[in-house]
Amino acid sequence: ASGIASAATTTIPAAAVKTAEQLRDQALHDDTAYKVTASLTTEVGARLPGSAADRRAVDWAVAKFKELGYDKVYTEPVSYPQxxxxxxxxxxxxxxxxxxxxxxxxxxxxxxxxxxxxxxxxxxxxxxxxxxxxxxxxxxxxxxxxxxxxxxxxxxxxxxxxxxxxxxxxxxxxxxxxxxxxxxxxxxxxxxxxxxxxxxxxxxxxxxxxxxxxxxxxxxxxxxxxxxxxxxxxxxxxxxVGEYTGANVIGEITGRKHPNQVVAIGGHLDSWDLGTGAIDDAAGVAIAMAAGKLIRELPQRPDRTIRVIAFANEEMGLWGGRAYADKHAKDVAKFQLGTESDFGAGPIWRMSASVKPEARDAIGQIARVLEPVGVAYDASKPGGGGSDLSQMHAKGMAALSLTQDGTRYFDWHHTPNDTLDKIDPAELAQNVAVYAAFSYMAAQANGDFGSAPGAFAKDGAGE
Amino acid sequence: ASGIASAATTTIPAAAVKTAEQLRDQALHDDTAYKVTASLTTEVGARLPGSAADRRAVDWAVAKFKELGYDKVYTEPVSYPQxxxxxxxxxxxxxxxxxxxxxxxxxxxxxxxxxxxxxxxxxxxxxxxxxxxxxxxxxxxxxxxxxxxxxxxxxxxxxxxxxxxxxxxxxxxxxxxxxxxxxxxxxxxxxxxxxxxxxxxxxxxxxxxxxxxxxxxxxxxxxxxxxxxxxxxxxxxxxxVGEYTGANVIGEITGRKHPNQVVAIGGHLDSWDLGTGAIDDAAGVAIAMAAGKLIRELPQRPDRTIRVIAFANEEMGLWGGRAYADKHAKDVAKFQLGTESDFGAGPIWRMSASVKPEARDAIGQIARVLEPVGVAYDASKPGGGGSDLSQMHAKGMAALSLTQDGTRYFDWHHTPNDTLDKIDPAELAQNVAVYAAFSYMAAQANGDFGSAPGAFAKDGAGE
Ligand SMILES: [Zn+2]
Ligand SMILES: [Zn+2]
Ligand SMILES: [Zn+2]
Ligand SMILES: [Zn+2]
Structure with missing residues (x-):
C-alpha cells in the first residue's frame, strides 16, 4: 500500500489473495477429492510398488489428470527393486x-x-x-x-x-x-x-x-x-524378485506468465498391499489433484505452473521422490514453493515454512487466508515439503509443512484397515481448500520464496 | 417370618439371602474369572470344535476345575461332524x-x-x-x-x-x-x-x-x-472331514443335603478359530467356574449341588447342549434352576425367569439381591437358560435369562478380534457376582422352581 516495497520482498497481490479466499471457500463444498479417492481405491485398490496394480494405478493417474482437465500430463520413469x-x-x-x-x-x-x-x-x-x-x-x-x-x-x-x-x-x-x-x-x-x-x-x-x-x-x-x-x-x-521400472505421474496447469516456474504439490500413488491405500496415500494424490483442478477452473490460468506429482514407490524408500529430485535438482530455482500431502485425510491444523526471510510476509499472507479453516501458522518451525518432496527441499526448494491431524492415522496406517470408510469427506475437502489457496497464492506472488541450490540445508527439516 | 407359608411356595431363607449378598460383594473384588479367561485364551487360544486345540481345551477344563477345588470333575462324550x-x-x-x-x-x-x-x-x-x-x-x-x-x-x-x-x-x-x-x-x-x-x-x-x-x-x-x-x-x-467325539466337561460343588439336585450353570468351551474365543465364550466358562469356586469357599457346602458345565461344540449347532439334554432329560426334575453365560463379558442388566408361579417370590428375592449391581428384573419375559442350556429348558428345566450388555459384542463376535483385550475385568466380575448369588440362593431355597418334564414348553423362550 505504501508503494515503497523492497525489491527483494515477496508479496501476494491483493487480487490473488481474494481469489485464493474464493478457491478456499469453494473447495470446502467440492467433492472432487473424495470422488478421486474413491475412484483410485475402488478401481485399482491396493497398489504395491511394482505389482500389476501399480501399473494400473499409473494408467489410472494419467487418465484421471486428463479427465480433470489438466493441460499437460506425462510420466517420468522410476526404477527400484521389486x-x-x-x-x-x-x-x-x-x-x-x-x-x-x-x-x-x-x-x-x-x-x-x-x-x-x-x-x-x-x-x-x-x-x-x-x-x-x-x-x-x-x-x-x-x-x-x-x-x-x-x-x-x-x-x-x-x-x-x-x-x-x-x-x-x-x-x-x-x-x-x-x-x-x-x-x-x-x-x-x-x-x-x-x-x-x-x-x-x-x-x-x-x-x-x-x-x-x-x-x-x-x-x-x-x-x-x-x-x-x-x-x-x-x-x-x-x-x-528383480528390478522394476514404474513411473511418477505428473499433471500440470500451465502458467500463463511463467510456465517454467512451478508450484509443486502431490502425494504418492503407490500403497502397501494390505489395505486399499485410502489414507496412505490416495487421499494425498486426490487433495493435490482436486486443488489443481479448482485452479484450472478459474477464468484464466495462474501466473506460474501448478505441477501435481503422483509419486511412485514412496513406501519402500522414497524411490519416486529421490528419482524426481535427482532429475530436477538442476532446476531447483524454478520451484517456487512446494509440499506434499502424505499423512492421511484429517484436517490441516498447522503450517510452517522454509523460505527466504524476504518471503516471510508472503507466508504471513497465506497464513491469514488459511486461518479461517483452522490452520495455525508456526513461524518457529521449518517447512519440510512432505515425504517425496522432502528430496527437492533437500536440493533447495522452498517448502511448506502442512500438518494434518494424525490422531487416528496410525490406527490404520499400513494395515488392512486403510480403506475408504476411514475418510471424512468434509475433512478431506478442508485439505483441498488449503492446497488450492496456498498453491494459487504462491503462483501469483510478486517474487520468489528463495529456492536455490542448497538454500535450506540447515533448516532442520530433515531431522 | 409369619410361619404360615404355603407348602407350595418356594422361598429363600434369610440366612441364605445374607450369604448371597456377601458372595455378590466378594465377587466384585475377585479376579478369578479374569484369570481363568486369560488362562484359557492364552494357554489354549482358539479351539475350533474337533481340532487339536479342542482336545487341549478339554484337558485344560478338567485341570482348571480341579485347581479351583471342585469336588467332582468329569466329562461326557459329545459326537459331531468335524x-x-x-x-x-x-x-x-x-x-x-x-x-x-x-x-x-x-x-x-x-x-x-x-x-x-x-x-x-x-x-x-x-x-x-x-x-x-x-x-x-x-x-x-x-x-x-x-x-x-x-x-x-x-x-x-x-x-x-x-x-x-x-x-x-x-x-x-x-x-x-x-x-x-x-x-x-x-x-x-x-x-x-x-x-x-x-x-x-x-x-x-x-x-x-x-x-x-x-x-x-x-x-x-x-x-x-x-x-x-x-x-x-x-x-x-x-x-x-469325518465324525469327532469331544466332551462336555463338568465340575461340581457337591450339595450337602440334596447332592442329586443341581443348579446348572456354564458356558461353552469351544470357539471359532479366528480369534481366541475370549468373549465367546471363555468369559462364560470363567464366570460360571468362578461363581462355583466362590460358593465352594464358603464355610460349608450349599444344600444342593452347583454344577458347572463347559459345553462342547456350541458353535456349530449346540452339539454339547443337545447331547447334554438328551442324556439328562429323564432327570430334568432334579435341575433346580439353570442358565448359561454366552453373550460376552459385558455387565448383566436384566433378569427374567421361567419358573412355576409358586416360585415367583423366590425369584423376587433373587432380584432384590441382584438389583444393587445393576440387574433389573423383568417379570414379563421368560427365562431361556442361554444357548446350550436352552436344550435342558426345552426339556422342562426352570431357567433364568441373565441378559448382558451386548452393545459392542457383535463388533468382535466370531472374528479375529475376539481376544482377551476386549474384556473389562470389573464388568466380568459383575457377572460372577450375579451367578454366584443366584446359584447359591437357588441351591438353598425351601422348595423348587417348577422343573418337570415339558414344564415350560409354551413360555415363548425359544421364539
Ligand atoms: Zn505415505
Ligand atoms: Zn506409508
Ligand atoms: Zn457362544
Ligand atoms: Zn459363537
Whole structure:
C-alpha cells in the first residue's frame, strides 16, 4: 500500500489473495477429492510398488489428470527393486501352540522352505536391543515389544518407525535368525498388523522380519510371562524378485506468465498391499489433484505452473521422490514453493515454512487466508515439503509443512484397515481448500520464496 | 417370618439371602474369572470344535476345575461332524481385479480345485433373495448385502444370523454356485470377517459360503454400483472331514443335603478359530467356574449341588447342549434352576425367569439381591437358560435369562478380534457376582422352581 516495497520482498497481490479466499471457500463444498479417492481405491485398490496394480494405478493417474482437465500430463520413469509378498504365517510352537497374526516387512527375505523355528528373545525397546549381548540374540527370533504413542502430530512414529526400520538391521548384525516387532501403530485392539519397510541395505545381510498385530503382541508377551522358553515358527514367503521400472505421474496447469516456474504439490500413488491405500496415500494424490483442478477452473490460468506429482514407490524408500529430485535438482530455482500431502485425510491444523526471510510476509499472507479453516501458522518451525518432496527441499526448494491431524492415522496406517470408510469427506475437502489457496497464492506472488541450490540445508527439516 | 407359608411356595431363607449378598460383594473384588479367561485364551487360544486345540481345551477344563477345588470333575462324550478350515481367498476378477477379505462359514464345502469363478448377484436382504427368480440366481454367487443393527440386547442378531444360517440354504435351493454375505456384525470399519455356522442340513446340497468383512462388502457394493457385470473368484479349502467325539466337561460343588439336585450353570468351551474365543465364550466358562469356586469357599457346602458345565461344540449347532439334554432329560426334575453365560463379558442388566408361579417370590428375592449391581428384573419375559442350556429348558428345566450388555459384542463376535483385550475385568466380575448369588440362593431355597418334564414348553423362550 505504501508503494515503497523492497525489491527483494515477496508479496501476494491483493487480487490473488481474494481469489485464493474464493478457491478456499469453494473447495470446502467440492467433492472432487473424495470422488478421486474413491475412484483410485475402488478401481485399482491396493497398489504395491511394482505389482500389476501399480501399473494400473499409473494408467489410472494419467487418465484421471486428463479427465480433470489438466493441460499437460506425462510420466517420468522410476526404477527400484521389486519386492513381493506371497504368503505369511506364524505360530507359537511351544509351550502353547497357536497361530499368530503378523505381516512381513518390506524387503524382508523369505524364511527357509518349511519355515524358521527358533526361540524368541524379547526386548522392551530398541535401546534394550542395542544394549543386548549378541550371545543372547544369536540364532534367536528377536521380538521388540515397544508400544507406539498416539499424538496429533504423529511424533510417536519417530520411535515407532525406528523399531521397524532400524530394529531388523540391528538384530541381523547381532546374529538374530529373525525379527518381530509389536506393530508400529496406535490401535490396541485390532488383529491388523502394520507393515512398512525394513531398513536392510545389503540383501545378503537381511533376515526375515515381520510385525505382529497388537493383540498378538499382547498374547506373545503373556506367553513369555509364564517364564518358559517360547519357540516360534515363522513362515514368510516374500522377497525381492528383480528390478522394476514404474513411473511418477505428473499433471500440470500451465502458467500463463511463467510456465517454467512451478508450484509443486502431490502425494504418492503407490500403497502397501494390505489395505486399499485410502489414507496412505490416495487421499494425498486426490487433495493435490482436486486443488489443481479448482485452479484450472478459474477464468484464466495462474501466473506460474501448478505441477501435481503422483509419486511412485514412496513406501519402500522414497524411490519416486529421490528419482524426481535427482532429475530436477538442476532446476531447483524454478520451484517456487512446494509440499506434499502424505499423512492421511484429517484436517490441516498447522503450517510452517522454509523460505527466504524476504518471503516471510508472503507466508504471513497465506497464513491469514488459511486461518479461517483452522490452520495455525508456526513461524518457529521449518517447512519440510512432505515425504517425496522432502528430496527437492533437500536440493533447495522452498517448502511448506502442512500438518494434518494424525490422531487416528496410525490406527490404520499400513494395515488392512486403510480403506475408504476411514475418510471424512468434509475433512478431506478442508485439505483441498488449503492446497488450492496456498498453491494459487504462491503462483501469483510478486517474487520468489528463495529456492536455490542448497538454500535450506540447515533448516532442520530433515531431522 | 409369619410361619404360615404355603407348602407350595418356594422361598429363600434369610440366612441364605445374607450369604448371597456377601458372595455378590466378594465377587466384585475377585479376579478369578479374569484369570481363568486369560488362562484359557492364552494357554489354549482358539479351539475350533474337533481340532487339536479342542482336545487341549478339554484337558485344560478338567485341570482348571480341579485347581479351583471342585469336588467332582468329569466329562461326557459329545459326537459331531468335524469341519475344518484350511485356507480361504477371494478376489474380484472383473471389472476391477483385487482381493477381498472373507471367511468361510461353518459347514461350507470347499470350492472346486482352482477356485470358483462366477458373476455375482446382489440382494439387499434375505426377503429379496427369497423373492428372487431362480433364473437370476442359478450358477451365480449370491451376495446378501444386509447390515446388522447394533442393540444392547443384541436383537439385531436375529436377522443378522438368519442371513448367515438360512441364506446359504436358500441360495443353494435356487441353484446358486456360491454364497456371500456382508458379515453379521456391527463393526463398520474392520477388515475382520465374522464367521459362524451355515444352516446346511444335507451336505450334498451345500454350496461354498462365506462372509465378507464389512469394508470389503462396502467395496463390492461400490464396484457393483458401476453397473458392469462383476465376476468373483472364491477359493475356499474347508469342509467336513469325518465324525469327532469331544466332551462336555463338568465340575461340581457337591450339595450337602440334596447332592442329586443341581443348579446348572456354564458356558461353552469351544470357539471359532479366528480369534481366541475370549468373549465367546471363555468369559462364560470363567464366570460360571468362578461363581462355583466362590460358593465352594464358603464355610460349608450349599444344600444342593452347583454344577458347572463347559459345553462342547456350541458353535456349530449346540452339539454339547443337545447331547447334554438328551442324556439328562429323564432327570430334568432334579435341575433346580439353570442358565448359561454366552453373550460376552459385558455387565448383566436384566433378569427374567421361567419358573412355576409358586416360585415367583423366590425369584423376587433373587432380584432384590441382584438389583444393587445393576440387574433389573423383568417379570414379563421368560427365562431361556442361554444357548446350550436352552436344550435342558426345552426339556422342562426352570431357567433364568441373565441378559448382558451386548452393545459392542457383535463388533468382535466370531472374528479375529475376539481376544482377551476386549474384556473389562470389573464388568466380568459383575457377572460372577450375579451367578454366584443366584446359584447359591437357588441351591438353598425351601422348595423348587417348577422343573418337570415339558414344564415350560409354551413360555415363548425359544421364539
Ligand atoms: Zn505415505
Ligand atoms: Zn506409508
Ligand atoms: Zn457362544
Ligand atoms: Zn459363537
Amino acid at each position: 519386492w513381493v509378498r506371497r504368503s505369511e504365517h506364524a505360530a507359537i510352537v511351544a509351550p502353547f501352540p497357536q497361530p499368530l497374526t503378523l505381516t512381513a516387512l518390506g524387503y524382508s527375505p523369505a524364511t527357509p522352505k518349511g519355515g524358521l523355528s527358533a526361540e524368541v528373545v524379547r526386548f522392551d525397546s530398541l535401546d534394550a536391543l542395542k544394549a543386548a549381548d549378541p550371545a543372547a540374540v544369536k540364532g534367536r527370533i528377536v521380538y521388540v515389544d515397544f508400544r507406539m504413542e498416539r499424538a496429533k502430530d504423529g511424533h510417536g512414529y519417530g520411535m515407532g518407525s525406528a523399531v521397524r526400520v532400524a530394529g531388523p538391521v540391528l538384530a541381523a548384525e547381532k546374529g538374530a535368525a529373525g525379527y518381530l516387532l509389536r506393530s508400529a501403530g496406535t490401535d490396541a485392539h485390532e488383529r491388523a498388523p502394520h507393515t512398512g519397510v525394513a531398513g536392510f541395505r545389503d540383501p545378503t545381510k537381511a533376515i526375515p522380519a515381520a510385525a505382529l498385530a497388537n493383540p498378538d503382541a499382547d498374547q506373545l508377551t503373556r506367553v513369555l510371562a509364564y517364564g518358559k522358553p517360547v519357540t516360534l515358527k515363522l513362515d514368510l514367503d516374500c522377497g525381492v | 469341519w475344518v478350515r484350511r485356507s480361504e481367498h477371494a478376489a474380484i476378477v472383473a471389472p476391477f481385479p483385487q482381493p477381498l477379505t472373507l471367511t468361510a462359514l461353518g459347514y461350507s464345502p470347499a470350492t472346486p480345485k482352482g477356485g470358483l469363478s462366477a458373476e455375482v448377484v446382489r440382494f439387499d436382504s434375505l426377503d429379496a433373495l427369497k423373492a428372487a427368480d431362480p433364473a437370476a440366481v442359478k450358477g451365480r454367487i449370491v451376495y446378501v448385502d444386509f447390515r446388522m443393527e447394533r442393540a444392547k440386547d443384541g436383537h439385531g442378531y436375529g436377522m443378522g444370523s438368519a442371513v448367515r444360517v438360512a441364506g446359504p440354504v436358500l441360495a443353494a435351493e435356487k441353484g446358486a454356485a456360491g454364497y456371500l454375505l456382508r458379515s453379521a456384525g456391527t463393526d463398520a470399519h474392520e477388515r475382520a470377517p465374522h464367521t459362524g455356522v451355515a444352516g446346511f442340513r444335507d451336505p450334498t446340497k451345500a454350496i461354498p459360503a462365506a462372509a465378507l468383512a464389512n469394508p470389503d462388502a462396502d467395496q463390492l457394493t461400490r464396484v457393483l454400483a458401476y453397473g458392469k457385470p462383476v465376476t468373483l473368484k472364491l477359493d475356499l479349502d474347508c469342509g467336513v
